[in-house]
Amino acid sequence: MSINAAVELSNAHRAVLAAGPVSTVTVSRTVEAGIEAVWQALTDPDQLPGWFGPAEGDLREGGDYTLPTNGASGTITRCERPTNFALTWESMGQSTTFTASLAEHPAGGTQVTLTHVVPGGEHWDRFGPGAVGVAWEGALLALARFLAGDPSAAPEEMAHLHEDEQGRAYIEGAARAWGQAHAAGGGDPEAAAQAAERTAAFYTGQAAPEDEA
Template sequence: MIDVKEQISGVRRTIGTRGLEAGEARVMTISQVHDTDPADLWDVVTDPERISRWFLPVSGDLRLGGRYQFEGNAGGTITACDKPRSIAATWEFGDQVSWVEVRIVPEGDRTRFELEHVSHVDDEHWAQYGPGAVGLGWEGAFWGLANHLHHPESSITPEQAMAWSMSEDGITFMRLSADAWTEADIAFGTDPETARRQAANTLKAYTGQE
Protein backbone atom coordinates (compact mmCIF):
# COMPACT_ATOMS: atom_id res chain seq x y z
CA MET A 1 0.00 0.00 0.00
CA ILE A 2 1.00 3.61 -0.56
CA ASP A 3 2.85 5.20 2.37
CA VAL A 4 0.33 7.44 4.14
CA LYS A 5 2.70 10.40 4.50
CA GLU A 6 3.66 10.15 0.83
CA GLN A 7 -0.01 10.11 -0.14
CA ILE A 8 -0.91 13.13 2.00
CA SER A 9 1.98 15.20 0.63
CA GLY A 10 1.08 14.26 -2.96
CA VAL A 11 -2.42 15.77 -2.79
CA ARG A 12 -3.33 19.41 -3.49
CA ARG A 13 -6.32 20.90 -1.61
CA THR A 14 -8.10 24.26 -2.01
CA ILE A 15 -11.30 25.82 -0.69
CA GLY A 16 -13.34 28.58 -2.30
CA THR A 17 -16.87 29.88 -2.79
CA ARG A 18 -19.26 30.15 -5.70
CA GLY A 19 -22.54 31.98 -6.15
CA LEU A 20 -25.44 29.77 -7.23
CA GLU A 21 -29.10 30.62 -7.83
CA ALA A 22 -29.99 29.19 -4.43
CA GLY A 23 -27.22 31.13 -2.68
CA GLU A 24 -23.56 30.83 -1.77
CA ALA A 25 -21.84 27.47 -2.08
CA ARG A 26 -18.53 26.13 -0.85
CA VAL A 27 -16.12 24.72 -3.43
CA MET A 28 -13.61 22.12 -2.31
CA THR A 29 -11.03 20.98 -4.86
CA ILE A 30 -8.66 18.06 -4.39
CA SER A 31 -6.17 16.79 -6.96
CA GLN A 32 -3.18 14.52 -7.44
CA VAL A 33 -0.77 13.75 -10.29
CA HIS A 34 -0.33 10.12 -11.34
CA ASP A 35 2.12 8.22 -13.51
CA THR A 36 -0.39 7.28 -16.20
CA ASP A 37 -1.93 8.74 -19.35
CA PRO A 38 -5.33 10.46 -19.72
CA ALA A 39 -6.92 7.47 -21.49
CA ASP A 40 -6.03 5.09 -18.66
CA LEU A 41 -7.15 7.52 -15.96
CA TRP A 42 -10.43 8.08 -17.80
CA ASP A 43 -10.97 4.32 -17.85
CA VAL A 44 -10.18 4.09 -14.14
CA VAL A 45 -12.90 6.59 -13.23
CA THR A 46 -15.61 5.56 -15.73
CA ASP A 47 -15.40 1.76 -16.02
CA PRO A 48 -17.68 0.22 -13.34
CA GLU A 49 -15.42 -2.78 -12.85
CA ARG A 50 -12.35 -0.62 -12.24
CA ILE A 51 -14.26 1.87 -10.07
CA SER A 52 -15.24 -0.95 -7.72
CA ARG A 53 -11.57 -1.86 -7.24
CA TRP A 54 -10.60 1.49 -5.71
CA PHE A 55 -13.80 3.23 -4.57
CA LEU A 56 -17.18 1.50 -4.27
CA PRO A 57 -19.36 -0.80 -6.37
CA VAL A 58 -21.47 1.34 -8.71
CA SER A 59 -24.65 0.57 -10.61
CA GLY A 60 -26.92 2.41 -13.01
CA ASP A 61 -26.75 3.95 -16.47
CA LEU A 62 -23.25 5.43 -16.68
CA ARG A 63 -23.76 7.81 -19.58
CA LEU A 64 -24.81 11.43 -20.08
CA GLY A 65 -28.21 11.92 -18.45
CA GLY A 66 -28.08 8.53 -16.74
CA ARG A 67 -28.56 7.79 -13.07
CA TYR A 68 -25.86 6.11 -10.98
CA GLN A 69 -25.67 4.77 -7.44
CA PHE A 70 -22.62 3.97 -5.32
CA GLU A 71 -23.29 1.08 -2.96
CA GLY A 72 -24.07 2.42 0.51
CA ASN A 73 -23.22 5.98 -0.50
CA ALA A 74 -24.32 8.73 -2.86
CA GLY A 75 -26.06 8.54 -6.21
CA GLY A 76 -27.12 11.09 -8.78
CA THR A 77 -27.38 12.08 -12.43
CA ILE A 78 -24.51 12.47 -14.88
CA THR A 79 -24.90 16.03 -16.16
CA ALA A 80 -21.87 16.50 -18.43
CA CYS A 81 -19.32 14.29 -20.17
CA ASP A 82 -16.33 15.41 -22.25
CA LYS A 83 -14.27 12.27 -22.86
CA PRO A 84 -11.44 12.03 -21.81
CA ARG A 85 -11.29 15.45 -20.14
CA SER A 86 -14.13 15.77 -17.64
CA ILE A 87 -17.32 14.38 -16.23
CA ALA A 88 -19.84 16.08 -13.93
CA ALA A 89 -22.76 14.80 -11.89
CA THR A 90 -25.10 15.59 -9.07
CA TRP A 91 -24.09 14.06 -5.74
CA GLU A 92 -27.23 13.07 -3.84
CA PHE A 93 -27.03 11.65 -0.32
CA GLY A 94 -30.08 11.53 1.89
CA ASP A 95 -31.94 14.79 1.34
CA GLN A 96 -28.77 16.70 0.41
CA VAL A 97 -27.82 17.53 -3.18
CA SER A 98 -24.39 18.80 -4.20
CA TRP A 99 -22.33 18.65 -7.38
CA VAL A 100 -19.07 17.00 -8.36
CA GLU A 101 -16.86 17.42 -11.42
CA VAL A 102 -13.85 15.27 -12.27
CA ARG A 103 -11.20 16.73 -14.54
CA ILE A 104 -8.35 14.83 -16.16
CA VAL A 105 -5.45 17.12 -17.04
CA PRO A 106 -2.24 16.04 -18.83
CA GLU A 107 0.96 17.30 -17.18
CA GLY A 108 3.91 16.25 -19.32
CA ASP A 109 4.09 12.46 -19.29
CA ARG A 110 1.87 12.33 -16.18
CA THR A 111 -1.82 13.10 -15.60
CA ARG A 112 -3.60 15.08 -12.88
CA PHE A 113 -6.85 13.78 -11.44
CA GLU A 114 -8.81 16.74 -10.07
CA LEU A 115 -12.14 16.58 -8.27
CA GLU A 116 -14.29 19.59 -7.44
CA HIS A 117 -17.15 19.25 -4.96
CA VAL A 118 -19.65 22.14 -4.76
CA SER A 119 -22.19 22.23 -1.95
CA HIS A 120 -24.53 24.78 -0.42
CA VAL A 121 -23.44 26.11 2.92
CA ASP A 122 -25.11 24.48 5.90
CA ASP A 123 -23.98 27.04 8.47
CA GLU A 124 -24.53 24.81 11.51
CA HIS A 125 -22.75 21.79 10.01
CA TRP A 126 -19.91 23.90 8.61
CA ALA A 127 -19.43 25.70 11.92
CA GLN A 128 -18.97 22.35 13.65
CA TYR A 129 -16.90 20.43 11.10
CA GLY A 130 -15.58 22.79 8.42
CA PRO A 131 -14.31 21.43 5.07
CA GLY A 132 -12.90 18.22 6.52
CA ALA A 133 -16.32 16.60 6.69
CA VAL A 134 -16.26 16.35 2.90
CA GLY A 135 -12.50 16.47 2.46
CA LEU A 136 -11.66 13.40 4.55
CA GLY A 137 -14.16 11.33 2.62
CA TRP A 138 -12.51 12.20 -0.70
CA GLU A 139 -9.06 11.64 0.81
CA GLY A 140 -9.99 8.00 1.29
CA ALA A 141 -11.07 7.74 -2.35
CA PHE A 142 -7.82 9.34 -3.50
CA TRP A 143 -5.86 6.86 -1.37
CA GLY A 144 -7.75 4.00 -3.03
CA LEU A 145 -7.14 5.47 -6.49
CA ALA A 146 -3.41 5.88 -5.88
CA ASN A 147 -3.12 2.30 -4.65
CA HIS A 148 -5.04 0.99 -7.66
CA LEU A 149 -2.84 2.87 -10.12
CA HIS A 150 0.28 1.48 -8.45
CA HIS A 151 -1.17 -2.05 -8.42
CA PRO A 152 -3.79 -2.18 -11.25
CA GLU A 153 -4.68 -5.84 -10.74
CA SER A 154 -5.37 -5.42 -7.04
CA SER A 155 -8.66 -4.44 -5.49
CA ILE A 156 -9.83 -3.16 -2.11
CA THR A 157 -13.26 -4.20 -0.90
CA PRO A 158 -15.35 -1.76 1.16
CA GLU A 159 -14.88 -4.11 4.13
CA GLN A 160 -11.09 -4.06 3.72
CA ALA A 161 -11.12 -0.28 3.38
CA MET A 162 -13.15 0.05 6.58
CA ALA A 163 -10.83 -2.28 8.46
CA TRP A 164 -7.79 -0.34 7.22
CA SER A 165 -9.34 2.99 8.24
CA MET A 166 -9.51 1.74 11.84
CA SER A 167 -5.92 0.45 11.81
CA GLU A 168 -2.96 2.43 13.10
CA ASP A 169 -2.02 3.43 9.54
CA GLY A 170 -5.61 4.38 8.75
CA ILE A 171 -6.00 6.59 11.80
CA THR A 172 -2.65 8.25 11.07
CA PHE A 173 -3.85 8.88 7.52
CA MET A 174 -7.06 10.52 8.73
CA ARG A 175 -5.20 12.64 11.27
CA LEU A 176 -2.77 13.88 8.63
CA SER A 177 -5.68 14.47 6.25
CA ALA A 178 -7.45 16.56 8.88
CA ASP A 179 -4.25 18.55 9.44
CA ALA A 180 -3.91 19.16 5.69
CA TRP A 181 -7.50 20.39 5.39
CA THR A 182 -6.91 22.64 8.39
CA GLU A 183 -4.06 24.31 6.50
CA ALA A 184 -6.25 24.67 3.40
CA ASP A 185 -9.01 26.17 5.56
CA ILE A 186 -6.62 28.68 7.12
CA ALA A 187 -5.35 29.61 3.65
CA PHE A 188 -9.00 30.17 2.67
CA GLY A 189 -9.24 32.74 5.46
CA THR A 190 -10.71 30.84 8.40
CA ASP A 191 -9.45 31.79 11.84
CA PRO A 192 -6.74 29.22 12.75
CA GLU A 193 -8.26 28.36 16.13
CA THR A 194 -11.66 27.78 14.51
CA ALA A 195 -10.12 25.69 11.73
CA ARG A 196 -8.30 23.47 14.23
CA ARG A 197 -11.42 23.00 16.37
CA GLN A 198 -13.47 22.01 13.32
CA ALA A 199 -10.78 19.57 12.18
CA ALA A 200 -10.69 17.97 15.63
CA ASN A 201 -14.47 17.48 15.53
CA THR A 202 -14.23 15.93 12.06
CA LEU A 203 -11.46 13.55 13.10
CA LYS A 204 -13.50 12.40 16.11
CA ALA A 205 -16.48 11.73 13.85
CA TYR A 206 -14.44 9.71 11.34
CA THR A 207 -12.69 7.66 14.01
CA GLY A 208 -15.88 6.97 15.98
CA GLN A 209 -14.88 9.03 19.01
CA GLU A 210 -17.97 11.24 19.11
Protein backbone atom coordinates (compact mmCIF):
# COMPACT_ATOMS: atom_id res chain seq x y z
CA MET A 1 0.00 0.00 0.00
CA SER A 2 1.26 3.48 -0.84
CA ILE A 3 0.06 6.67 0.81
CA ASN A 4 1.27 10.22 1.31
CA ALA A 5 1.48 10.55 5.09
CA ALA A 6 1.42 14.36 5.16
CA VAL A 7 -1.63 14.57 2.91
CA GLU A 8 -3.59 11.91 4.79
CA LEU A 9 -2.77 13.45 8.18
CA SER A 10 -4.08 16.81 6.96
CA ASN A 11 -7.30 15.21 5.70
CA ALA A 12 -8.43 14.28 9.22
CA HIS A 13 -9.75 16.69 11.83
CA ARG A 14 -9.46 15.58 15.46
CA ALA A 15 -11.02 16.80 18.69
CA VAL A 16 -11.03 15.54 22.26
CA LEU A 17 -13.10 16.64 25.24
CA ALA A 18 -11.46 15.14 28.30
CA ALA A 19 -13.65 16.03 31.25
CA GLY A 20 -15.17 14.03 34.08
CA PRO A 21 -15.60 10.26 34.05
CA VAL A 22 -15.96 10.03 30.25
CA SER A 23 -14.17 11.63 27.31
CA THR A 24 -15.40 12.38 23.81
CA VAL A 25 -13.17 11.51 20.86
CA THR A 26 -14.20 12.94 17.47
CA VAL A 27 -12.63 12.56 14.03
CA SER A 28 -13.95 13.85 10.73
CA ARG A 29 -12.92 13.64 7.10
CA THR A 30 -14.43 14.63 3.77
CA VAL A 31 -14.66 11.80 1.24
CA GLU A 32 -15.19 12.23 -2.49
CA ALA A 33 -18.60 10.61 -2.84
CA GLY A 34 -22.24 11.54 -2.52
CA ILE A 35 -23.99 11.18 0.81
CA GLU A 36 -26.10 8.20 -0.28
CA ALA A 37 -23.03 6.29 -1.50
CA VAL A 38 -21.26 6.99 1.79
CA TRP A 39 -24.29 5.89 3.79
CA GLN A 40 -24.39 2.62 1.87
CA ALA A 41 -20.71 1.99 2.48
CA LEU A 42 -21.18 2.60 6.21
CA THR A 43 -24.31 0.50 6.67
CA ASP A 44 -24.60 -2.14 3.93
CA PRO A 45 -23.38 -5.54 5.19
CA ASP A 46 -22.34 -6.40 1.64
CA GLN A 47 -20.05 -3.34 1.43
CA LEU A 48 -18.60 -3.26 4.95
CA PRO A 49 -16.17 -6.17 4.38
CA GLY A 50 -14.53 -4.19 1.56
CA TRP A 51 -13.11 -1.56 3.92
CA PHE A 52 -14.06 -2.22 7.54
CA GLY A 53 -14.90 -5.85 8.15
CA PRO A 54 -18.01 -8.03 8.34
CA ALA A 55 -21.02 -7.13 10.46
CA GLU A 56 -23.65 -9.60 11.58
CA GLY A 57 -27.02 -9.33 13.30
CA ASP A 58 -30.19 -7.29 12.95
CA LEU A 59 -28.76 -4.17 11.28
CA ARG A 60 -31.57 -1.72 11.89
CA GLU A 61 -32.65 0.64 14.66
CA GLY A 62 -33.20 -1.36 17.82
CA GLY A 63 -31.30 -4.36 16.46
CA ASP A 64 -28.20 -6.01 17.89
CA TYR A 65 -25.00 -6.39 15.88
CA THR A 66 -21.69 -8.21 16.15
CA LEU A 67 -18.37 -7.44 14.47
CA PRO A 68 -16.64 -10.83 14.30
CA THR A 69 -13.23 -9.48 13.31
CA ASN A 70 -12.64 -7.24 16.33
CA GLY A 71 -15.07 -8.79 18.79
CA ALA A 72 -17.19 -5.69 19.34
CA SER A 73 -20.97 -5.88 19.63
CA GLY A 74 -23.88 -3.78 20.77
CA THR A 75 -27.25 -2.29 19.87
CA ILE A 76 -28.14 0.17 17.13
CA THR A 77 -29.91 2.93 19.04
CA ARG A 78 -30.61 5.36 16.20
CA CYS A 79 -30.69 5.16 12.40
CA GLU A 80 -31.70 8.21 10.35
CA ARG A 81 -30.84 7.66 6.70
CA PRO A 82 -28.68 9.15 5.26
CA THR A 83 -27.41 11.52 7.93
CA ASN A 84 -26.61 9.66 11.14
CA PHE A 85 -26.70 6.52 13.22
CA ALA A 86 -25.73 5.70 16.79
CA LEU A 87 -24.96 2.49 18.62
CA THR A 88 -23.57 1.06 21.79
CA TRP A 89 -20.07 -0.35 21.42
CA GLU A 90 -19.25 -3.19 23.76
CA SER A 91 -15.64 -4.35 23.74
CA MET A 92 -13.01 -5.46 26.28
CA GLY A 93 -15.61 -5.50 29.03
CA GLN A 94 -16.64 -1.87 28.48
CA SER A 95 -19.83 -0.41 27.05
CA THR A 96 -19.33 2.88 25.21
CA THR A 97 -21.31 4.91 22.69
CA PHE A 98 -20.52 5.63 19.05
CA THR A 99 -22.13 7.98 16.53
CA ALA A 100 -21.59 8.50 12.80
CA SER A 101 -22.84 11.71 11.17
CA LEU A 102 -22.87 12.56 7.47
CA ALA A 103 -23.29 15.95 5.81
CA GLU A 104 -22.88 17.18 2.25
CA HIS A 105 -19.75 19.32 2.06
CA PRO A 106 -20.21 22.73 0.39
CA ALA A 107 -17.16 22.11 -1.79
CA GLY A 108 -18.36 18.66 -2.81
CA GLY A 109 -18.21 15.22 -1.32
CA THR A 110 -19.48 14.14 2.07
CA GLN A 111 -18.11 15.02 5.48
CA VAL A 112 -18.13 12.01 7.78
CA THR A 113 -17.83 12.63 11.53
CA LEU A 114 -17.28 9.77 13.97
CA THR A 115 -17.71 10.32 17.70
CA HIS A 116 -16.80 7.76 20.36
CA VAL A 117 -17.55 8.46 24.03
CA VAL A 118 -15.25 6.40 26.24
CA PRO A 119 -14.76 6.08 30.00
CA GLY A 120 -11.64 6.95 31.93
CA GLY A 121 -9.59 4.38 33.78
CA GLU A 122 -6.34 2.50 33.37
CA HIS A 123 -6.67 2.01 29.62
CA TRP A 124 -7.41 5.70 29.02
CA ASP A 125 -4.55 6.74 31.31
CA ARG A 126 -2.14 4.53 29.36
CA PHE A 127 -3.20 5.27 25.77
CA GLY A 128 -5.47 8.31 25.89
CA PRO A 129 -7.77 9.05 22.94
CA GLY A 130 -5.36 7.60 20.41
CA ALA A 131 -6.46 4.03 21.15
CA VAL A 132 -9.80 4.68 19.45
CA GLY A 133 -8.80 7.81 17.55
CA VAL A 134 -6.10 6.19 15.41
CA ALA A 135 -8.38 3.23 14.68
CA TRP A 136 -11.31 5.38 13.55
CA GLU A 137 -9.03 7.71 11.60
CA GLY A 138 -7.65 4.68 9.78
CA ALA A 139 -11.19 3.50 9.13
CA LEU A 140 -12.01 6.82 7.46
CA LEU A 141 -8.89 6.49 5.32
CA ALA A 142 -10.05 3.03 4.26
CA LEU A 143 -13.57 4.33 3.60
CA ALA A 144 -12.25 7.08 1.34
CA ARG A 145 -10.14 4.56 -0.61
CA PHE A 146 -13.02 2.12 -0.87
CA LEU A 147 -15.33 4.76 -2.30
CA ALA A 148 -12.59 5.68 -4.79
CA GLY A 149 -12.44 2.06 -5.94
CA ASP A 150 -9.01 1.42 -4.44
CA PRO A 151 -8.52 -2.27 -3.48
CA SER A 152 -5.98 -1.24 -0.81
CA ALA A 153 -9.00 -0.27 1.33
CA ALA A 154 -9.54 -3.94 2.19
CA PRO A 155 -8.93 -4.73 5.89
CA GLU A 156 -6.29 -7.31 5.02
CA GLU A 157 -4.39 -4.61 3.12
CA MET A 158 -4.84 -1.91 5.77
CA ALA A 159 -3.47 -4.33 8.37
CA HIS A 160 -0.06 -3.97 6.67
CA LEU A 161 -0.09 -0.16 6.59
CA HIS A 162 2.61 0.07 9.28
CA GLU A 163 5.04 -1.99 7.17
CA ASP A 164 5.45 0.84 4.65
CA GLU A 165 7.60 3.87 5.51
CA GLN A 166 4.88 6.38 4.65
CA GLY A 167 2.24 4.23 6.34
CA ARG A 168 4.30 4.08 9.51
CA ALA A 169 4.86 7.84 9.39
CA TYR A 170 1.12 8.30 9.00
CA ILE A 171 0.31 6.13 12.03
CA GLU A 172 2.94 7.79 14.21
CA GLY A 173 1.80 11.22 13.09
CA ALA A 174 -1.83 10.39 13.80
CA ALA A 175 -1.01 9.11 17.29
CA ARG A 176 0.92 12.28 18.13
CA ALA A 177 -1.83 14.45 16.67
CA TRP A 178 -4.27 12.72 19.00
CA GLY A 179 -1.91 13.50 21.87
CA GLN A 180 -2.00 17.16 20.89
CA ALA A 181 -5.79 17.09 20.62
CA HIS A 182 -5.92 15.44 24.06
CA ALA A 183 -3.86 18.25 25.59
CA ALA A 184 -5.95 20.88 23.82
CA GLY A 185 -9.13 19.19 25.09
CA GLY A 186 -8.22 19.29 28.75
CA GLY A 187 -5.65 16.54 29.23
CA ASP A 188 -2.31 16.97 30.97
CA PRO A 189 0.17 17.78 28.16
CA GLU A 190 2.98 15.53 29.41
CA ALA A 191 0.68 12.58 30.10
CA ALA A 192 -1.03 13.09 26.73
CA ALA A 193 2.31 13.02 24.91
CA GLN A 194 3.40 9.85 26.71
CA ALA A 195 0.09 8.14 25.94
CA ALA A 196 0.45 9.13 22.28
CA GLU A 197 3.88 7.48 22.10
CA ARG A 198 2.48 4.26 23.59
CA THR A 199 -0.33 4.33 21.04
CA ALA A 200 2.11 4.86 18.19
CA ALA A 201 4.23 1.96 19.42
CA PHE A 202 1.21 -0.32 19.57
CA TYR A 203 -0.12 0.46 16.11
CA THR A 204 3.31 0.18 14.48
CA GLY A 205 4.02 -3.16 16.15
CA GLN A 206 6.68 -1.86 18.51
CA ALA A 207 4.71 -2.11 21.75
CA ALA A 208 5.56 -4.42 24.62
CA PRO A 209 3.19 -7.43 24.86
CA GLU A 210 1.32 -5.93 27.80
CA ASP A 211 0.57 -2.72 25.90
CA GLU A 212 -2.67 -3.59 24.12
CA ALA A 213 -4.45 -0.46 22.86
